[in-house]
Amino acid sequence: MSKELGKRFNYSEREPEIYKLWEESGFFNPDNLPKGHKDPFCILIPPPNANDPLHIGHALFVSLQDMMTRYARMRGKKALWLPGMDHAGFETQVVYEKKLKKQGKTRLDMERDEFYKQVWDYTQKNRDTVRGQLKKLGASADWSREVFTLDDKIINTVYRTFKKMYDDELIYRGERLVNYCTTHQTAFSDLEIVREERKDPLYYIKYGPLTLATVRPETKFGDTAIAVNPDDKRYKEYIGKEIEIETVLGKKKMKVIADEYVDPEFGTGVVKITPAHDENDFEVWLRHKDEIPGPVETIDKNGRMTSVAGPYEGMKIMEAREKIVEDMKNKGLIEKIEEDYKHSVALCYKCKNIIEPMLMRQWFVKMEPLAKPAIDVVKKGEIKIIPSNQKKVYMHWMKNIKDWNISRQNWWGIEIPAWKCTACSEGKENETWIITEGEEPKKCPDCNKKDNLVRDPDVFDTWFSSGQWPFATLDYPNGDDFKTFYPTDIMETGYDILFFWVARMIMLGLYRTGEIPFNTVYLHGLVRDKDRQKMSKSKGNVIDPLGVVEEYGTDALRMALLTNTTPGRDPVLNMEQVRGYRNFSTKLWNVTRFLLMNVDAYSTSAKEGKEEKKMQKEIKATAKSVTKNMEKYRYAQAAEEVYHYAWHRFADELLEESKEIIFGDDAQEKSKRVTALINAWADVLKLLHPFMPFVTEELYGHLPIEDKKMLIIEKWPEA
């Protein structure tokens, strides 16, 4: 055991070997833990996307969750850290299409099945990469349980949920204005759009006797009315009347209606109503359905003008706008232009192109009935959110929740189990849909025929399936894991996906199982560089976690991340710190080396003197304080505390002060001291293990402790 230690920890060589030992021990699987590990503890990995190598954000959550899991395991819990990977529907499709583009191809060059197969292979390859990287980061996850979001059991669960929701009337097919990205050719939920302040010209256009202001003159061909505020005295006489207006396409008649939505203070207090391309206008139309015509589409799915635009047909939006404005100017239809009008525009979160509100038939989830119980469990504290101020953010969103569009016009994803009989639905406002739990329906219930059944080509929003992750992965309702581990203990993830994921898991978990999916939500922030900048490829400041691991070892990276992370705040990572913790790892190494040089003096029968008792008391006090911080989710403090104790108390003081005795002549005194030091040191290594698993496991293995187990399952030093 006590073979000579080198001067330093050779992490690049030893870390993989130690990881292998852990894997071989089987202790990542809670079923293999020694009998004493009874109370279940479970964390689900927020499945990384199987489309790209890991970035530093992954390293952060791995460090946090692995630390939590290792701590729980050492505390005697039956600890399960359940790994998974995400097919990441839209995200992956975008990544893959980019690859195709580089080869001069697009997905439209192939059949949908072929595309699906290619992406499938691509994600499986990436899964291997990602899994390898997670292991390098020391993830003590139970790989025997690894789940992919396209595994049969997940898809089946998702289908069952969809069917149940449909039967419960929580899912409906609606024709609504949805956020549509003409680049990616799909609709989005409200969460996938970002808003940005822009400066655009505001055009004051003459509409017959009236003048109105708009930033989007190109949608004018879709105008179905003109609206004013009912209390606006200026326009009283026009309300309810048809007026004749001159347009670039000639004369046209349009009705003036009154609606509260119009703000008399803004512009001229007159608004054109374009229900096909503006959400407000759409709602105005719904309120005035009897008076005015319905939506007229002037822009198509490719972002080009439709035939109603006459000579402008086929033009792209901006091109058409310029042309139309020019023509209106020539016809004297423009009263004035306010150049730098500031307003916020909706953009696609991925490509930052302008989102077009488009009228489309999509599947929507009725959110209010789902949100209510999800609000209650947080309000009552059944689910605890850390940091607590995020609770307000959660509440605010939940209370103002809107129905969720879960249809995506992508190829890569879980296909929606909905079929329509084209024959029976022809021309009807309410189409006949057949929803199943995935199996193809035998026939149309209306015409009893099968021939005209067509499956909805859309796939689910990925978040609809990942929102079911906790109960789906644990095999709801009859799986042993579900019975043992649900509700899970901690949902550890970034605050940026509180709405996308956490809120939906709570809602869907409650809906399907009647129980909360987890007791605690712990939210971390976004890793910033040393100048507090977000890391991005374009800024060139991304830190590759595996590169850091290569240079300084996993332990150092983990420690740097963990000591810089407080809940809800953005952690900062700089290399000097990583280097500092690498040095700390060397320090641990050399402390052990020094102790082992005197290991012959170690004796389990050595009596404790006054000093040794004091030492013992001190380490216990440290353990107590560290444990308290761990229990209160103050991990950074806990880590720093052990760090400080190990280096500046144990090494700098206790060890230095002991040298006199160690190098002295009194063999009994030496034995007492060395024994006490080694025992105390063993506790330090235990306390450090969740943070720096590799070097501590290695060093612990060299200590002459009786009845020693692997450090990974050693008992946490309790107070």
Added chain:
RNA sequence: GGGCGAUUAGCUCAGCUGGCUAGAGCGUCUCGUUUACACCGAGAAGGCCGUAGGUUCGAGUCCUACAUCGCCCACCA
């Protein structure tokens, strides 16, 4: 427009329920080649804890305004 957060040493940050003579890492300076470690040790410099009020025996810590920065949410054409 609403909400949240930040403002503490040169830099990046801790500081939980008020007691701090305010801490850490890195950086700076001085000294030290002691038989664990120079990826080290001993020591030092460096902060009116954003501003202005208030509560209190006592305030980075609680309250109120203000300023600056950042983030999130929001249908004003």
